[in-house]
Amino acid sequence: MNPNNPKLKSWVEVPENSDFPIQNIPLGVISHRDKESVVATRIGDTIIDLHELQKLGYLKDLTFDDDVFSADSLNPLLTYGKQGTRDLRTAISSIFQINNDLLRDRDEHSLRVLKKAADVSMLFPLCIGDYTDFYSSREHATNVGMMFRDPKNALLPNWLHIPVGYHGRSSSIILSGQPIIRPKGQQRIDEQKPPVFGPTRLLDFELEMAFITYDGRPLGDSISTQDAEDFIFGMCLFNDWSARDIQKWEYVPLGPFLAKNFASSISPWIVTLDALEPYKTKGPKQDPEVLDYLKYQGAKNVDIHLEVCITPDKGEPNTVSRSNFKYMYWNMAQQLAHHTVNGCNVRAGDMMASGTISGPEPSSYGSMLELTWRGSKPIKLNDSTERKFIADGDTVTMTGYCDNGEVRIGFGEVTNKVLPAKE
Ligand code: CA
Numbered sequence: 425m426n427p428n429n430p431k432l433k434s435w436v437e438v439p440e441n442s443d444f445p446i447q448n449i450p451l452g453v454i455s456h457r458d459k460e461s462v463v464a465t466r467i468g469d470t471i472i473d474l475h476e477l478q479k480l481g482y483l484k485d486l487t488f489d490d491d492v493f494s495a496d497s498l499n500p501l502l503t504y505g506k507q508g509t510r511d512l513r514t515a516i517s518s519i520f521q522i523n524n525d526l527l528r529d530r531d532e533h534s535l536r537v538l539k540k541a542a543d544v545s546m547l548f549p550l551c552i553g554d555y556t557d558f559y560s561s562r563e564h565a566t567n568v569g570m571m572f573r574d575p576k577n578a579l580l581p582n583w584l585h586i587p588v589g590y591h592g593r594s595s596s597i598i599l600s601g602q603p604i605i606r607p608k609g610q611q612r613i614d615e616q617k618p619p620v621f622g623p624t625r626l627l628d629f630e631l632e633m634a635f636i637t638y639d640g641r642p643l644g645d646s647i648s649t650q651d652a653e654d655f656i657f658g659m660c661l662f663n664d665w666s667a668r669d670i671q672k673w674e675y676v677p678l679g680p681f682l683a684k685n686f687a688s689s690i691s692p693w694i695v696t697l698d699a700l701e702p703y704k705t706k707g708p709k710q711d712p713e714v715l716d717y718l719k720y721q722g723a724k725n726v727d728i729h730l731e732v733c734i735t736p737d738k739g740e741p742n743t744v745s746r747s748n749f750k751y752m753y754w755n756m757a758q759q760l761a762h763h764t765v766n767g768c769n770v771r772a773g774d775m776m777a778s779g780t781i782s783g784p785e786p787s788s789y790g791s792m793l794e795l796t797w798r799g800s801k802p803i804k805l806n807d808s809t810e811r812k813f814i815a816d817g818d819t820v821t822m823t824g825y826c827d828n829g830e831v832r833i834g835f836g837e838v839t840n841k842v843l844p845a846k847e
Contacts, residue, residue: 443834623845631790737817
């Protein structure tokens with residue numbers, strides 16, 4: 425049966441409004457009392473140890489090597505490509521369907537396979553070789569252009585023709601839950617004076633989503649928009665932490681450097697593109713017409729509700745932005761086609777982030793830079809303090825989910841607390 429069938433129910437309990445009904449089946453890497461690392465999935469608040477499932481023979485019709493599920497990342501699994509992860513998701517969906525008694529009625533097996541979410545630790549799920557950050561929200565690019573350049577010509581001449589992006593750094597992509605240490609760097613606070621050095625005063629988040637690739641084509645070959653989704657494994661939430669003062673001083677002419685590479689954080693579960701299929705939607709009309717290699721057919725955007733929350737130290741959460749992934753001007757298929765059109769190769773476990781996802785309304789902007797319009801309109805929090813940017817002790821939490829009225833699936837969260845700069 426199609427794992428996306430909205431009628432499917434699981435014998436594993438799923439709380440109402442859970443991000444993880446049986447229609448999701450995300451993949452991640454966990455550790456628990458008995459194991460340092462193991463590939464896992466999740467239904468409701470129950471974690472499923474896929475290594476145990478494999479050892480007990482429940483995945484015997486699939487052709488995975490034994491060590492794929494005891495690896496410390498999803499990378500070995502990703503080398504099996506789209507068909508591999510698709511077959512795995514279908515098999516898991518079948519094992520956990522409400523009427524399938526194979527595992528359901530064998531307590532000695534289910535005790536080994538099932539763990540409570542509270543009893544496991546999430547690990548960083550990937551070994552990311554290369555990381556690329558796009559800049560694909562028209563609203564975000566327009567807002568930034570209005571603030572820093574010319575309000576009348578906010579978009580640069582290339583923006584409507586190219587999914588603009590840059591190569592980032594993978595070593596500092598971290599997991600939800602890990603603290604963010606306020607970065608230090610050069611800033612030019614006073615335009616009339618030389619630069620100064622110190623902790624950033626303008627620490628910001630960027631609300632993004634990222635996709636993860638399978639092995640692409642050999643160096644020299646390209647991936648078309650039509651084939652692109654065959655090379656995309658799944659998605660996670662992505663916070664591209666940014667230091668705006670460092671960025672402003674350093675970014676000319678080669679783009680951001682130390683303002684971005686101190687940390688980006690991701691949510692731990694990767695939701696497959698297959699699971700997102702029922703939530704596909706059309707993107708914004710692209711005008712002027714794009715070049716042939718960027719043309720595409722069908723609905724390539726995804727309707728994903730996104731939220732950003734700031735929680736001050738010992739305070740209550742404040743929702744500061746509600747946006748949606750569907751606003752993206754350039755879709756993932758176009759991004760991957762563009763990335764490889766020159767023959768650049770991508771590898772299993774590469775990560776490509778969307779760029780800040782801002783919507784049309786000021787309440788849907790995806791960064792403090794835009795929400796407070798460079799600090800000119802501070803946000804009042806429910807403890808009566810104000811924020812122009814992110815303060816030490818603040819926790820920034822991003823969540824995302826899809827809901828088509830039949831089934832809701834979600835991404836969990838990416839949440840990180842900001843600690844003061846090191847001495
Ligand atoms: Ca970014």
